[in-house]
Amino acid sequence: MKRIENILGFILIAFLLTAGQVIFKGNFFRIFIGLGFGYTLTRGYMGFAGSVNRVCRTGSTKLTKVLVVALITMIFFGMGVFIGLPWAKSYSWINNSLIKVGDRNGVFMPDLFKFDGLNGYLGATLLTAAFVGxxxxxxxxxEAKRKKEGRNPGVDSEILQESVVKENKGLYDILFVKPWSLTTGxxxxxxxFAILTGVTGNGWGASTIHGFWFGNILTTFGASADALAEYTGSSxxxxxxxxxxxxxxxxxxxILGTLIYLLTAGIFKSTFLSEIKIKPKEILIFAIGGLAMGIGTRLSNGCNVGALYTPIANFSLSGWIFFIxxxxxxILGNKIRGGKKINCVN
Known part of the structure; x- marks a missing residue:
């Protein structure tokens, strides 16, 4: 079965490379860069990877439940984004920065170091490095404090990843199956990210489209696209x-990038062979969480890629404020949980 999955994976790759430019026309680059993100997030244990590779290495098939949870969360996430789409255009306190430097709506860190001889970029780079440090x-x-106190058992997926990365496997496993270290990922x-920014002139964004997708679900059930456009202020x-x-x-x-890794690694079928047991209370929690996250992206003008990584990469102080x-x-969420064990979803 693994051999069939491997073949299907490479057929999908060949199809996208040959027919993708015709099917997706001017958006082939976006598909291509998305493939890279999806593949890397999965193989580098940054997305579904913790559960995907757990299937391959331990026989545990928790990803099916993870995907169901993700589907529930993403539907309500899209709802939250959709609800909040018009807010940035309606409320100045969302779109206007409290701190401004010069004529900019916010703080572009190179503006603070115009004296450095490199239009401020040397100073901004050093300041960013200091923040990272x-x-x-x-x-x-x-982490050292928690280990000393004996309160740091480690994260299951990270422990598993470290052990698998060190394993010696055949050439195919090394090229297509073996998970990447977090550093490689x-x-x-x-x-x-650099290629995306260089080609499109824009950073990595992801959340707004989920609001549009939720709107498309509404139109499927009879809602007017014009009415939705009027509500959201979008086309x-x-x-x-x-x-x-x-x-x-x-x-x-x-999504396609994740699928390609599952197929070429030969773990697509085994990943989904799992009994799904989700309690009604869990469904409610995931729905509320997804809705809150979606609304939160509108209040912050982005998610962790659009409001964190992209601003930091573009020397915007807002990314660091978002990080804090x-x-x-x-921390607050864990405090509210009262120290109860949390089953993390990768």
């Missing part, structure tokens, strides 16, 4: 097809 310093201090993501064309917006093609590419509150929210 502080994050590493405090993260390592905290991060390096590939950085390269893809009606975005509610007349799931693959209309360039980022929609990119997100679709991410994102981290604080994670």
């Amino acid at each position: 502080l994050v590493f310093f405090f993260a390592n201090k905290f 991060a390096a590939v993501i950085v390269a893809l 009606a064309k975005f509610f007349n097809g799931f693959l209309v917006h360039p980022v929609g093609f990119q997100n679709f590419g991410i 509150f994102l981290f604080a929210g994670g």
Whole structure:
């Protein structure tokens, strides 16, 4: 069965490379870059990877439940994004920065170092490096403290990943199956991000399109695309097809990239052979969580890629502010849980 999956994976790759430019026309690059993101997020244990590779190495098939949970969460995430789409255009406190430098709506860090002889980019780079250094310093201090106290058992997926990365396998496994280390995955993501920015002139964004996709679900059940466009302040064309917006093609590419890894690694079938047991209470929690995340992206003008990674890469102070509150929210969420064991979904 694995051999069949491998063949199907390479057929899909060949099909996309040969017919993709005709089918997707001007959006082939978005599909291509999405494929890269999806493949890397999966193989580098950054997306579904923790559960995907757990299937291959331990026989555990928790990903099916993860995907069902993801589907529930993403539907309500899209609902939250859709609800909040008009807010940025309606409320200045969302779209206007409290801190401004010069004529900019926010803080572009090179503006703080115009004296450095490189239009501020040297100073901005050094400041970014300092911020990164502080994050590493405090993260390592905290981890060391928890280990010393015996309260750091480790993350299952990371422990598994480290052990698998060190294994010696055949050539095919090394090329197409063996998971990438977090360092390798991060390096590939950085390269893809740089290519995306260089070609399109824009950073990585993902969340807004989910609001458009939710709107397309509504039109499927009879809602008017014009009415949705009037509510959101967006073009009606975005509610007349799931693959209309360039980022929609990119997100679709991410899905295809994940599929390609599952097939070429020969773990597609085994990944989905699992009994699904989800309690009604869990469904409610995931729905509320997805809705809250979707609304949150509209309040922050982006998700973790659009409001965190992209602004930081573009020397915007807003990305670091987002990081602080994102981290604080994670701590608060765990405090609210009261120290109960949390089954993490990768």
